[in-house]
Each structure stands twice: as structure tokens, then as C-alpha cells.
Amino acid sequence: MAFQLHPDARDWFKKVRGKDGKGKEPxxxxxxxxxxxFVLGVARGRFEPLGDSGDTFMDEFIQRYRAHHLLMIGAMISKSLERQGVAVDDRKAVVKEVERFVDSTGLGMILKPDGFRELNGYAAGGFNYLREELSGPPSDMVFLLDRFYLLLNQENTQAAVGPQL
Amino acid sequence: MKIELISWQAQGLRCPDAKIDLCSGGDHVPKVALIQMPNGTGKTTTLDCLRAAMDGSARSWSEKRVLEYQDSEKKPDTGKFLTTLKIEGSNRLVIEMTFDFDHGCVTYKTTYGSKNEDGYCPPPKVGRYLDPQFSELLFFNGELANQLIDGTQGSEASAIIDTFYGLYHLKRLQDLAQAAFEDAAKKGGRTVKAKTLTILEAKLGKLRKRQGEIVTEQSDAKEKAAQLKTEIQALERSTEEHLLNSEKFREREQEAIDNRHRAEMELEDQLQKISSNFANPVFLYDPLREQLQKLADNFEVLRLPEPSSAPFFKELVKEDVCICDREMNDGAKAAIERRAEEILGDSVTGFLNSFKDSVRNFCGEACDPSFEGLMEQLNNSLEALDAAQSKLDDIRREAEESGDMDVSAKQEELKEKKKKIQDLSDFIDETERKTQAGDGDDCDCLDYYAKEIQQAEKKLAELTGSLDLKARTDCLKELLDVAYREAHNKLKESVIDDANTQLREILKFNLVQIEDIGKSVKLDGRLSGSVGQNLSVGYVFLAGLLHGGGNQFPLVVDSPAGALDDVARRQVGGLLPELIGQLVAFVIASEREWFVEPLAEAAGNDVVYLTHLRLNEYTSGLLPSLGGEKVSETDDGIVLEGKECFFQLGVDSVE
Known part of the structure; x- marks a missing residue:
């Protein structure tokens, strides 16, 4: 298992990522x-599993994300518990969920296939949400960041009442 | 692989009979060999023969071409050209070409070590580097440098990288796999109506042809768009300069340019700040901070023991006596085992403890600067940039209305170029989009053709009963494609980085940088450099490849300083030995000035100076005043070695 994007995402972001896919900041x-x-998917509670259609692009956290990867996983666990209606103080359920997603027996912490699937599902949900809200693929980075920021923070009834199942 | 050029010898050809030994009879190969051949001495013949000796290409020369190399005065039946190369610093490879002027063909003999064979047969490990695609690049001239930059050379600049690193073999393998599949499909095919197969094959051929055409058109469109972008930037700069020279607009123009520059700097700075925090999800979405803290607090409540606790209790129940000295009876064992189950295993505690650390480190306080604050600043900078751009547009409009023809013409040209770039961009988008309903064989969408070809190939495979082979062939082709793309892009980046590092060193006063390597070598923000800059970029680019990956090949250069002014000559002269392990340069007298001294100095005076003359009444008269050591003399040619003699030729006389 590996990190997978929505199959349309690579193409959709093409113009803001520059020629040869060599990205521009950020x-x-x-x-x-x-x-x-992923962050948009978590913020808006959009979890949309990819099935077999994912676009695999990386099989581990890249260097730039090593310092914060546990926050990503924590956010994913928190959202997963919320989605299943499990309270965070339900000891057994929390432990079971952590065991389902990660294994830190060895020297480092590794994501289990379910962990990848869960992260990928939120990333795909976030992508779909972004795509629905923008009229077409973005061609300007500042414009994309501005929309992203607004979509993250806008009041949304769906998010207010709970995550989408 | 290390290949050095040692010597060559010509006999019965258009150039005078002579032996040129770059090592002066010894074993040391000098870093630089300068060969002065006045016009008419057969420089072109020598260069052609050297190249043909290396790559074996004379085997396919036409009769007419072979006869062009015959000594026109003596009209011999045969001619010879013998080239000696040193391989990996020791073994000698001798390639002998025999020109049969009666039959109009060239035959080869190859000697490597003690092995002597008829034909062109260098050992395989060497042959790979003597491939015509490769050896073409070992023969350099100023024209090739300009062509690399304006994109008019024979092969794409980026393909040169493929050539040097042998990546074209991956493409060849793809073609071989496809050909093998098609061959197998034809041979082992189930009996189907020949007409059905023919129709399907014709359709497939048509689709592939159109796909190829679109790929070429797309590549051209990208090149043109990049060129137009540079032209637009140049036009905008030129309009700015024009208006900055106008008394009426100078002040406002400068102010707007300054404002734009400031806004651009601020935008860049804000994007950089966002980028450096982007990997932190809490920075992007602050409500996560609270959620993560809550999760971590609850983990704390779970009162997690040390990771070794669970195994410890599991071991304990195997003992006869508990650590508290009580007997380990069945009841105690059951109680301990039940509790141990509740204690978390290593796989969970490790994560939870690290997670709590992470939350402590990153979720304690709100991020500073915040995403919200940076976005606000970013939008302010964007507004300032728009305002500055509007002001500049107003000034241009005002200048046009006040009858400034120069601005009008430039604005008109800009409009046209922007329209063209938009059309090209629309076409590129069309080629790169995904297939949509209504697409047919008249569309330009590459995804459509890829899918149609895939379907047709599948159908063909079904008809010929080779579906499994087709799937495996496709898989292999895809793997090769991924390997090619990854290797090509990584190598290209590395070539650009290395070349730019060297260019920063050698062109300190007038820096150019390579932005990209596609069909041509694209310079940063300009269409082309000066002659000296182009030559420097060409040398740095090729030399980087010639010496990449621990390899070393000779670079044979015709007129290395021909079109350069004195400053550029010094620069290039001082640069070449830094870049190239063995430089063999053919020069004429007028190129020596400003060039040879810095070249020799940079080579640590490891230079051999050779002067090759055709013997006739005039040159025979010059010989006593030239001096130098005769290293080869025949009835129509002479080779002199020596620095003084090299510089003496042409002084007080006309070449």
C-alpha cells in the first residue's frame, strides 16, 4: 500500500505545478x-475511499513531512473515531483503531494498509470538494491558495452537523 | 570509459599524406593538442575521416562520396586512413579505413590488443560510445553551440543527454518489444479473415501516425510558446526602457515599476513563508490544534505503561513465585493474564508516546505567522501588484493616445504575441486533456488516441489469439517508459545544475544560466546569449556530458575561437582545459591571438603544437624561417612540432 492521489488530481493541479510537474512554492x-x-478532506469531513483507482505517487512520508506526519495521522484517527461515533475516551476502541492504522514495534512507525487507505480517502474527499467548489482547474497559485483557505474556514452545515459517511 | 585520441595517418586522400602523432612518439597524451592547418590542407577531409573511423559510418558512404576523398592529382587506386585510440589508459584500438576508389567503397580493419579483424569491430564496451549518435557530439564547432541554443541542430538538445547516457536503448527496447509482439501475433495468429485484420491494422497505423504527429506538434507548440514568452518579456522590458527615457512618463513609470517590484518581492516572501509551514496541518487548519490536543489528552488518561510492561507480565505468569513472593497459583495467573491484556502492546505505545510529543511541540500555541495572517498579506500584495500593473497599462495607453508610435507598435506586437501564445496554450491544453464525449479521429487529444490505440491493439490481439502476450508487452513497454522518463528527468536536472555551477564560475561578469533543456538549450530569461556566452554554454553543456559518470572522451573542435572577440577568446581559452580531459583543436593562424596563451596556461602548458602544411613551392620557401621539428614528411605534406613554429606561421605572410 502507498500514498495515492485521486486519479484526476495530478492532471487537475498541472497548471499550478509548472512544467514537467516541477512544483512551485508551496x-x-x-x-x-x-x-x-487531505487537510481539506479532514476539515470538511469528506472521506471518499479510492478503491482500486488511486494514483500511487509515494510509498512513505517524504523528508519535508517527517516532523509533522504524526499530526496528520492523529487528525486521521480523530476523524475516523468521529465518523464511527466512537468517543475518544473509549479506551478499547481507541487502541483498536490505532492498532488498525499504525505499527511502531520496530525502529520507526509504519503505516498499515488501513492507515494508508484512510489517509488516501480524506485526500480524495478533499480533492473532490475542491474540484466541486472551483469552476475549473486552477492556473494561478495565489488564487488556489485563497480558495483553499476560504473553503477550509467557511461555515458549512454539512461540517457543522457532522462528517459525511 | 576513457577514450583518448592518439594519432592518425592519411595516405592517398585529398589531404596531404602525413602522420599526426599527438603524443610525439611517447605514451603521454597531452591535455591539449593544437593543430594548425591553413586553408586547403584538407582539414575537412581529416575531420570527416576521423569521425568515420570512430563510428564506422564510411561503410555506408555512396560511391560518389568515396570518390570525393581521392587525391585529385595522383589519382591512386586506393587510399588509407589509420586512427589510433587509447582505451582505458592502456589498450590501443587501431581502426584502418581503406578507400577503394575503383569500386567506390571503404572497408575497415580493426586491431585491439593482439586481435586483428577485418571490418569495423571495436570491442562492445567501446563500441557503445562510438555509436554515430554519440560520436557526432565529439566533433564540436561554434556553429553547433549556436544551434544548441536556437534549436536548429540535427537532434534535440535533450536527446543528447539520452545519447550520452545510453537512454535511447530503453526506447529501442520498447520498439523491439512491440515488433516482437506484432511478429508473434502474425505468426501464431488464429485464422481470421485477412480482410478484417488488414482493416484493423490500417486503422491502428492511422491512429499511431496521428498520435505521432500530435506529439510533434505539441512539442513544437511548447517550444514556440516558451520562445514567445521570452519575446513578450523582452518587448515589455523594451517598452519600459522606452518610457523611462521619456520625460513625460519617466517619473510615473519608475514609480509603478518600483511598486510592482515591491509587490512581487512581498508575494514571493509570503509564498515562501507559507511553503515553509505548509507541511504542518495545524498551520493550515487551526481547529485541528484543539482536536489533536483533545486526542493527546485522552491518550494521557489511558495511563500508558512502559512498552515492555505487557511482555513482562506475560513472562511473569510462567514463574512459580510472583515478584511479591506469593505462590503463582492458577487464580493469580488468570488475574495477571487478564490485566496484561489490558496493557497496551509495543506497537501502540510507541505511536501514542511519539504522538503526544508531537502535539506538545506543535499544538501548544497558535502558529506564528498564521496562515490567516499570511493569506491576508498575500491578498494585499496581490492588490498592490494589480494596482501597479493597471498604472503601467494606463501609462502605455496614454503614451499611445499621445501619438508615441514606438509604444503603439510594441503594444500591437505584444497583443499579437499574447494572442498567439493563447492559441498555442489552448492547443496544448487540448492535447493534454482527458478524453471526453464526442471525441473522434479529428480531435487533438492525445489521451483519446492512446485509448483508441490500446483498444485497437487489444482487438488485434484478441483476433490473433495473443492477448496474454499483448498484456505482457504493454507491461514491459510501460516499465521501460517510466524508467526512461525518470532517468531522463533526473539526469537532465543534474546536467543543468552542474552546468549552471560552472557557468557561475566562468561567466562572472556576464552571467547566463541554463533554464531548461528541451529541443534546445534554453537560457534563463533570454532567447540567446552573445557569441561568447553561447559558445561557453555549448562547451559547458557538452563537456559536462563527456566527463559525466566518470567517463572521459576527447573533444575534437574545429575553429574553437573563430567567431569570438578578444575578451570571449580569453574566457573560452581559459575555460576549455578546465572542462575537457583531452582537447584536439584545429585552428588557423588568425585564431591564435588572445586564445592560445590562456588555453596553454589553463592546461598547465601540457600542450602539443603541430603545424601541418601541404608542400608546394610557396610553403617550401617558408620552411627555413618557421623552424620547428619535422615529425612527418612525405612528398606532398609536412608536420612540424613546436610552439615558436606554430606562432611564426602567418607572421608577415598571408595564409
């Missing part, structure tokens, strides 16, 4: 695109 790598979509 979307320098495909992982940045993934992270943008």
Missing part, C-alpha cells in the same frame, strides 16, 4: 498536493 511536490487535499 506545491513543490505531489506530497504537498496530497497534503492540501
Amino acid at each position: 506545491l513543490e511536490t505531489l506530497f504537498d498536493v496530497y497534503h492540501m487535499c
